[in-house]
Amino acid sequence: MRARLALLAAAVSVLTLVAFLVPLALLVRTVAEDRATVRATADAQSLVPVVGAADPATIRLTVERLAVESGRPVSVFLPDGTVLGTPAPRTPAVALAARGQSLTAESADGREVVIAVQGRPDGTGVIRTVVPGAELTAGVGRAWLVLALLGGLLVVISLVVADRLAHTLVRPISELSAVSHRLANADLDARVTPAGPTELREVAGALNHLAGRIQELLGQEREQVADLSHRLRTPLTALRLEAESLGDPQDAARITSAVDGLERAVTGLIRQARRQRPAVGPVGCDAAAVVADRVQFWSVLAEDTGRTVHRELASGPLPVAVPAEDLAAAVDALLGNVFAHTPDGTPFTVRLAVTGNVAAGARGAPAGSRGETAGARGAAGGSRGEVLLSVADEGPGMPPDTVRRGASTAGSTGLGLDIARRAAEAGGGRLELRTGPAGGAEVVLRLAPPAATAS
Template identity: 60%
Template sequence: MRARLALLVAGTTVLVLLAFLVPLAVLVRDFAEDRALSRAADVVQTIVPLVGDVDGLRLSVTAQPVPVTVFYPDGSVIGAAAAPTPAVRLAEARGRALSVTTDEGRELVVPVVGSGGTTVVRTLVTESELTHGVTRAWLTLAALGLALVLLGLLMADRLARAITKPISDLSETSHRLANAELTARADPSGPRELREVAGALNHLAGRIQELLAAEREQIADLSHRLRTPLTALRLEAESLRDPDESARVAAAADDVARAVTAVIKQARRRDAVPAAASCDAAAVVRDRVAFWQVLAEDTGRDLRRSLPDGPVPAGVAADDLGAALDALLGNVFAHTPDGTAFSVSLSPPAPVGGSAAPGVSGRAPGASGRSSGAASGGASGRAPGAASGGAILVVADEGPGFPESAARRGVSAGGSTGLGLDIARRVARSFEVGSADGGGAVVRLELL
């Protein structure tokens, strides 16, 4: 905007100056010519009365600032040496004063008619005399025009800066708000319209803070209400006669309690940028698979696993990875019939140019999962600066596949919340769903 305003002011100033200075330059030149011709005419008028006095004429001619020549009828010449020109002859023949433009300049001839014939007084105004002072005047006008253009550009730059600086501040504030810096506020400055925009942006930021705070507290309150049924569940687990069954149910209740506590802490956290997190993906996946294996055996499902023996570092929190895998496996149990086989595999990321994870034959357009999680790639919930490493997690089953409604977050054809695979998507750098070679569904997560 600053460049455009400067260009506009420069163009407008140049046009105004041209409309003013060009006629003024022509006027200066005409004035210089008129001044030189007027002075020459005054000299001639001074000489004309002395034509009859030869001695006085000689003294007067030599004293004039311009060359003057007097041509007598008998051919004698007084003054500057010069031959009779056509203008002199014409003035002598017609008896009329003439002003003629020649190669040397402007020639003035005045005839004086007497008893002995016509005497002609001639003077020559050279080109240098006609344009004396014009060049300097033109240079002065050009310098004045240039100074006015520069002054206009300076004023335009100041004006543009007064307009663009508040706009830049508004843009910076909006970017800070977009980066979850909700305490950012714009400084109302500049024109009235920009001050109104800054005030509206500040009001919007404050309103967003209020809504987020209310939402966090509501989530924390709802999560806290789960503690009572969880406590009852733990008491029921302790009352079971089978010690193994009691321990298993109590462990499950403890896991749910930890998840609820994590939700409460996350909801009440005021900072928008989470801290960096990392975990051993192999250990987390191994623990969660062992948990689900008991249910798989009860429902007659064949669980195939492919897990590395050593640690696999991943830039995601252990609780988040466990919740993501629980969501994927929970979908398998909830939306496939008993006896449906499924598999879980974890491997380090393939080198550049390597093949994709086995079992994926195609990517369902826009699909995300049975519980209607979004399937777009890219993690949105990982902390920046996570540990280096990475892993590929693939969960596949031999069930019916994904319904069309799974492409939309929050929509489920199976009566669920519609958020299951979105939980998994949030911990992954890339997230793909598709069909296995022999039928069924495949979910592939690439962890950072």
């Protein structure tokens, strides 16, 4: 924008200067020609008294002296045909002047000035002088150069002024753009200092008002979510007391552990709801540790419901660009869907591998009564490839439009798969749905390593 305004100012300045300087330059040339012509005419007219009354010898001396002083050829044509002074042919202008008419005519040598002198006893005499082209244009080139320099200086001044004016417009616009980008990146404290023309000041004020309103609404939403989450602590406390009153220590410990996990999730939700700024610096976790922990947790419930769990988990560390809490919530959502939407006794498989090493996860002998297999130790640790987390069941499958927030065909909230999708996409990955090897549903999370995420 700044360059375009400067270009516009330059174009207007050049057009204006051309409109004024070209006629002025032509006028300068005309004035120079007229000045030289008037000077030559005055010199020629100074000879009129001599030519009209003196003898030829006196006329010759006077004409020769004037030619030397003026630097122009001067000739006198007497009625008897004698030419005194600078030799010159009788031109049509001389012939016309011999009839008594003085005039100025253009010739190949320059501008010809002829003056008719009447009153001689033998007829009309003619005085002729020629103004050379160099004298006609004397000083014109210098004047044109001065005009050109003046025009260039005016163009430069107009460009400087236009650039300063453009700066007063572009700087507030750039600040508006920078603040809008900061707001888009969740920096809700960003504000614009109103500057520039009235219209830009109004826009800056409107943007500041919008940012303040967004901050106010988000604050209210955070408090509402935090309050709602805090209300869950009361039933959790009652559930913990009920668990502690159970007679079977193992059942009490198991239920208490589940309550502890739920309470940690609620606490994390409150902290996340009250977080005013996005996390700074790289975030991530070890996918192998998080997935193994959550699969171990759900394996207890799988045993109670008669489900066979096949685990094909690569050994860690497998760093991914997803916080541990988010990845744990995603795994819980995927495994919770298996328990919620498939009949008791339906087997399911959890695979964790690195891109290019998926096959390695299938190696290993069955281990344990639940049909588990040893993890793919060779898909290991230091790899920086994409990490694949797959949860496949042998149930009836799922509709194709399941991954839509709030949409569910099974009477649930419809948030589980969306939680997993957002967790993967926040770290630069994605979620895929497809039919599993046994005909049921298979959900694949492709998780990017921390270095692959955009800052």
